[in-house]
Amino acid sequence: MKALLIHLFSIWILLIQFLHLGICGSCNSLSKRCEMRTDKLDKLLCNGGFQKNYLNSTSVHPRIIVICQVMSSSFDPAFISNFPQLYRLSVINSPNISKFTQPFPNHRLQVLNLTRLGLVHLHHNTFEGLINLRTLDLSHNKLKQLDRHIVEHLSQLQQIFLRSNNWDCDPHLKWVLNPLLGKKLMDANQMTCGVSKYKGKPVLAVMSFIKNLRNECPKIDSKSCNCSLDLIVWSPNKDYLVPVTTVNCSRLDLDHFPPSIPSNTTTLLLTGNKISDISPLLTNPKYLDVSDIYLDENQIFNIDKLEGADWLTKFRVFSLKSNKITAKKQSNRKNLLW
16 A cells, blocks of 8 residues: 555656646757747747747747756856746756856746756755745756755745755755655655665655754763764665664763663764763663673773673673773673673
8 A cells, every 4th residue: 555655646746747847758859949839839948958049039928948958067047037927947858967057037937847957066046036936846966965045045935846866865954854844845755865875765764863863862961972873774674764873972081871872872882981880781771772882991890790681682792991890700702892
């Protein structure tokens, strides 16, 4: 059922784009020129770029302009000022276009389709002049980040499409979780990360993990630990995602374990502190699933109380180098380091 709903949603998205964004395959069949559609006298189709001879024409008043197969690496949107009645602009199927030469001019444009270009970066004021813009399609580009101000400043914006880009999935993209801004994302569930450690993972899930990690990262007596999301992997049955997290509280002059650590913490670094009591490994359920714990250079004298603890049956690395342990029971565990 879930797969069917996702498939139907994808079809719905494509239908919206076809009906509202002016994607027109016939543009590809034109030679390098512009021509008015005979069946729709208000639509101008341009292959290879916009032809300047239309700028001074008194007989051409298109409400829709479709431009495709542009070979240059940049695109100048200033020409739309010559068409005040323009309602929809599509610049599509031009992977060489990586940037705009200037921001879009002040205009009443309502639908802007910029799909299947090669855009890598957009300045925060790129669309600032399009105060009536309602639909913006930036899908199938090479964008790594999108400034939240681009979405915030477009007060009339109702729909934005962002799938199939190379999203960095760093904290700058956290605005996708904002209820007011995120509801405008029509294809949020199809957005995936492009960076190697999160590559192919859903943007919404990754940003949720990052947000939760920031909120749960320990702060002890005004001293902050450093928390990092190292990797995200699928569960064995591939039905949910599992974050691989490191919490680094080393050299903060701590004399006790942090009372709480983020969910799904895999590695905990407590090197170079003044910790002597390791009982939280027995009593605090937050530590039960931590695989690697580094307690080097602390003030631990004895670990006998851990004998028989559930945690010892699960850990991967337990490092106690440069402590003051005097009585060491024999252990054949290669991952117990002291």
